[in-house]
Amino acid sequence: MKHIAILTCLDACKVCTGAGCLKAWNSRSRGFASYAGEAVQLDAFLHCNGCGSDPASDPGMAEKLDRLSSMGVSAVHTGVCTRKGPDRQEYCPNIAKICTLLEQRGIRVIYGTH
Ligand code: SF4
Numbered sequence: 001m002k003h004i005a006i007l008t009c010l011d012a013c014k015v016c017t018g019a020g021c022l023k024a025w026n027s028r029s030r031g032f033a034s035y036a037g038e039a040v041q042l043d044a045f046l047h048c049n050g051c052g053s054d055p056a057s058d059p060g061m062a063e064k065l066d067r068l069s070s071m072g073v074s075a076v077h078t079g080v081c082t083r084k085g086p087d088r089q090e091y092c093p094n095i096a097k098i099c100t101l102l103e104q105r106g107i108r109v110i111y112g113t114h
């Protein structure tokens, strides 16, 4: 069984239910199309800890990432809300730091949910 998680922007989640992400997951479409027919479990739906936090020194973020590691999560999909700018080409700097921390733990980062 493969284990994955979704990472999103805390600010976006003030107005978003996460339904777009979960709809794509439930139908194995868009960013999750490659998992069709595969035994994969969505284990976590986590957010950054906000614009004022520094993921590199935030014990809460370390705890979340430890949890992903302990569950055997092998890939984290980042939501569209984690990228900023008119064309959403760049990750928010805090998300970019979280992506680096994930990769340092051997967890693959894949852009795209819905
Ligand atoms: S740090 Fe970036 S991803 Fe997190 S809430 Fe702020 S804008 Fe969103």
Ligand code: SF4
Residues within 6 Å of the ligand: 008, 009, 012, 013, 016, 017, 018, 019, 020, 021, 022, 078, 079, 080, 081, 082, 113, 114
């Ligand atoms: S990617 Fe879309 S549905 Fe998922 S949390 Fe971000 S804004 Fe909401």
